[in-house]
Amino acid sequence: MESQRGLLFIALLVVSFLLFQQWQVDNAPQQPVETETATTSPTQSGDDDFIPQASEQAPATQTSEEKGGIVTLSSDVLELKVDTRGGDIVAAKLLEFETEQGSGQAMPILTSDGYTYVAQSGLIGAQGDATRNGRAIYAADKTEYQISGDELVVDLTYQNNDINYVKRFTLVRGKYDVAVEYIVDNNSAANASVQLYGQLKQDTYIEDDGSMFMPTYRGAAYSTSESRYEKLPFDDIEDTNLNIKTKAGWVGMLQHYFVSAWVPNPSTTNDIYTQYLGAKGQAVIGFKQPSVIVTPGNSETLTATFYVGPKDQDSLAEIANGLDLTVEYGILWFISQPLFWLLIKIQGLVVNWGLAIICITIVVKTIMYPLTKTQYSSMAKMRKIQPKMTALKERYGDDRQKMSQAMMELYKKEKVNPAGGCLPLLVQMPIFLALYWVFIESVELRHAPFALWITDLSSQDPYYVLPLLMGASMFLMQKLQPNMATDPMQQKMMQWMPVFFTVFFLWFPSGLVLYWLVSNVITIIQMLIIFRSIEKADEKANAKSAKK
Template identity: 35%
Template sequence: MKPNHIRILFLIAIGIMFISLVGRWEQTFPSNGNAQQSTSKQENSHYETSKSPNETVVANPGSKDNETFSDYAKSGVETINTKVFKDLQVSLLNGAIISASLKDYDVSLEDKSPMSLLTDKAGSQYIAKSSIVINKKPVSIRFENKGIKKQSNGIVLTLQGSVDGLEVTRTYAFDDNKYEIKIDQKITNTSNDSIGVIVDNSLVRDFDHDSDSFSLLNAHSYTFTGVAYSTVNDKFKKESFKDIAKTSKPSVVNNVGQGWVAFLQHYFMSAWIPQSTDSTIYYKKLSDDMFEAGEYTYNNIAPKTSVDVNSVFYTGPIIKTNLESLAPNLEKSLDYGMLSFFSEIIFWVMNEIHSLVGNWGLAIILVTVLIKAIFYPLSAKSYRSMAKMRMLQPRIKRMQETYKDDRQQLGRKMMELYKEEKVNPLSGCLPMVIQIPIFISLYWVLLESVQLRQAPFIFWIHDLSMKDPYFVLPILMGLSMFVQQKLSPAPADPMQAKIMMFLPVIFTFLFASFPSGLVLYWLTNNVISILQQWIITRSYKAAHTHKK
């Protein structure tokens, strides 16, 4: 097999295998770094109430919530609608947010109803709650609606309730155009004794392990589902639900400074962002398929005094510009993997082009043209090297025939030929090596950017983040690879030539499961490469013939 064929096969294979391995690594071993150094395991409880000499460890309320999911709806709900939320429901039991649908995101191409991110429906429960724990005892509060006020930019819901000497006033401030909710609580001790109060803001959700199985032919199985958090010491850490399910004890992360904790899934997230600087973050398994993550703060409230506990709750798409201003490192939830630096640049350029042309498929094509233009000097060098090798093929074949029984002598003669003609058979490798990170970076942009979710191109391509339903693009890509082979020097060995002929078929099969946007990029890249290679090869051949 000729060197240029070896490098094409090797580098493309390395690129695809690297994508698969990175996807598998990110799913199986999410970025935890030294999380174990700052994480302590609690046998029975995730509460660490050591902030006061008189304080003791709070007993675990149990492996499941004291209230069932159905209790929240039965206790009555207040429904909020904004420009981004449809039928967001706040239960009067503990003020839990038990339902939230996103108006700008459909369930699927076939189902145009708003996607439910939070829900209390059996089998897919996913809620946010703010619990009150008094002197080691979790309590339930039956709130009353004290009014819903419409403001110029949103809505404010006020709930009030009392329990065991505490009066709790909680407000939910909704901005009409934003996915974050400001939740402020004023907790008043109406008794004659000090009361130790924990405010525990958490997320609870069901998770189907079978739906998260990894498949080489399913690109979306590379995405992460689990817990993410940030502290001063751990800027951004992740723990998959599969890994959490393997432990029976809560994980508690001490925090000094503003942090946050979130549930991540493909394209979307929910996060609690405490406004205090001394919250404690935790995550744990409640049962085989139920998980909880949250943050809590402790306050010792003197008689007849009040404390304010303020938080921000975000539930919506993972969009960097939405997250940057909410908390440090929250934007890292948009995780493009190890090549995120390149991915962010590519997405920024794509987004700017999209703002002009209004079509993500066209933006991908134009980004590809731009990338090829930037790398043209290197590509031209590669194609000139291949053209030289093609011109030398007759002489190489004669050498192979002459020295077919002496491999060492053949090697020496070929090296002499390369030196005489000033040809480096591997000189074209560098451009390809440089472009592999671009390919992988774009892959993660297409896979992780919610803007590409259900983004149409033309005709039959209705979702660039999903595979081509009719496999037209993969077939065209395979044909383009075949044309590229015809422009390249052919292997002298007939068996190797047959193997090379099968490569387009193999890669067509592999790319058939890739996002159609990625296949569009690769097809466009191949077409431009074919044009560049044809022009350079023709001009080199003409110049070489004229010289002779």
Template identity: 40%
Template structure:
């Protein structure tokens, strides 16, 4: 089977697959109004819309409701305080002590250029309504205490200062927020930061100064809207942020699971489970936020859509801790951790089991993970990701050299048989059975395997997809420059690599002039293949185009050598 024809089939499948993904994101039916499993709750003053914990969600089996603040509580004065470390800059709302904004200082939002040497940092959390994404936490009583009298994420806390900074030479920073009611119940939230770390510790200490026992639960939740899309279909299709998974994810202690925003409306897909040693996250391309309860603790995890009928519903994932009981005059502390940072492969499992799975290569994980490891090894030598990709090409070509040589040898021999096959067509006319028998006899006589060129293509296609996911989802390749390319994870800005690959395909066609035995419709399709691939690769990551351009050049050289060698063999036989 001709190499180009076979690859065309897989390329068309690839194009159809990516077009379908883009169409589904743009034109999928809008969410229908879903029946909520909890009581309808009005919006709070800060714009967040808390949900309710379904009954049975706590270890005690008696679930309190996390409700909005009442009008009186909403009128209480709240403010934003800033917390700056060497890697994070946060805004914490004293209403609930929620983290409502997070800048990742080490990760610029755009590649550094001569015109923009200091681009703005990447924003992970944001309280802007169009990009709403916040991390909330609180305590809620299991008694009949009025919502405004509970230290939930709607209660107004007090802070000693409006700005905190991890000073030079300081390895740890702690920020306290306090709340106290008239009866003597006091809650102190303490956020802990360490130099160089994206993990934030959270302690919620309950001091019961009342004359009655306090019972309730601690909870943590992430609340987010679906990111806005660009105006055109093409802009969405070429934007890796839009193409990537957007939604909630969690770890059950054994299994990693995801829920895209479009499936939040499906009751059968909702999370409602008791999980020990898990975590809850909201994912985006390259970065994520995750609440991580203590590993030995069993929490109740739920997902929910807030205001599903609105133009911009908010999606929630929550972890509710086991029941807490604090006797009068006693105290207890609930602990959790919040991760706000990058998706760096090979480092996250040290924070929590399964956290590395947030880098989701899907069904190609078995190929993508080792490929990322090899790329990282080459990068440690070459100090450039583009050079590392070229070295990966040479490695793969070396490992598959015999297979591809077999493919090129089969193509060359099939090309030489093309006139004889055409003669068989003219002899047998429309008698397909005799034509097929005569063709197979010819193949057997000349020792040619018509399927000999297919195996290498079938092997390289998983490599294609694995590398696609590595280049699209690996943080290390984000904004990685190579020669004229500022970002290997984005399309080539000058389309040089797609054009090079089109030229390689023209060279391949020149070495395989198969028009003699080819159907006219197939022949026309072959002629447009270079244009098809130029257009397709124009929207792919430049790193992937670099891989296939170099792979094509090396393959073209190998094919020329094999074809030339066979021509010499035929000449020697004829002599």
């Protein structure tokens, strides 16, 4: 290989291509689905609701035209809008997160205003609160509930045929997981069969804020006892209905930095299913717990957990096995996770996330110094024989075959390995990519300020100062390195490489550009130290030779 910089250039071109491919797969805007004529199936209740099929279904006791009201549940971090028709969560806002930095508007996740993204739950079965033709209309004491202590407990009630139903929501201060309980009190003379389900329904044509350089995923995901985490794009839901039976598990909908998920009772064996509602262009993913028999005069409580909030890895890991994997670091997760852990620890000491990035860069470059020394020592040897290589170029001109043979003989004579610096470069590339995913996936960096004009390390530099400085640092590094390319076209590509990279980095998160800039500055310092030490060693060797 003629140039280690050529390897770097090719590697990042491949990385850019792979990122573009992933963006095309996961985040290309979905086209709105044309409305089609569809008949209501046994598992669908009108156009507004999808109810999973149960083994036993009661005759219709009400009509789907009945409408409920909206009840607002608020904690210190979460605001939920619950429709008393079915007790569905039709809107959710994260009070600690802004839509745009400085906007003062809470981040909406679930919504039914303009497009549909809701969390539904209910009871199916012979005595369930949902039938083929309608949903239960629950009653509430108030229309607004505000947390005052450590938790907020809100009961919605419904009665049908001597059976009392209580749908209970419990919000805890500082937490984004909501306990959802169904208390079924059977006052009838016969057994009551009920089955709890929970599902998420979302329009599939919603555009995400991803780009080629910041690919993000909007779609479904689920977990089973055999697979801790599986993504399920909307296209796959449209093609095939999922139907899996598993112990525990969970279902969710993902977007950049945030997730909503239903987590059924982990002690039960549950059915995970999907459905595509073609007439609405909506995807549904949900779970069903096993049927429960409530004997006359007794009551049973069916439970599940609903989470809507940021992709906080520690919190998600406590709620369900594999739920933390929604913070997706890709195939390099085993590198990204310890780097993220180290970044969190450093930030806890220095407070500022920008300083934390600088510190983690210093730590990584210090650990990688032995490999860096090997890489640039090889470069120094190549630079040392540069005059001889120039002479070979003048001697053989455009005869590439003879030129290559002469260069190989020169390498052998001078004991120089032209690929000696490639291995350190290949080792450093995965670390860069792992940090890349840490910076674009970690919600902790969202709207995190650094200094001066850098107010959000998760978005691009608004004035492009960091990318330009990064490009300048690459140009300086290029000047310090020997140019091994013999092909004029390759030489021009190497000369333009800092420009190419600067253009790439214009759209990268400023936190990542900051890392790359600091890394380049440290590398330049290390290069100067390494080259100077080699020069001193050569001077001493020449002095000893002169004395002899």
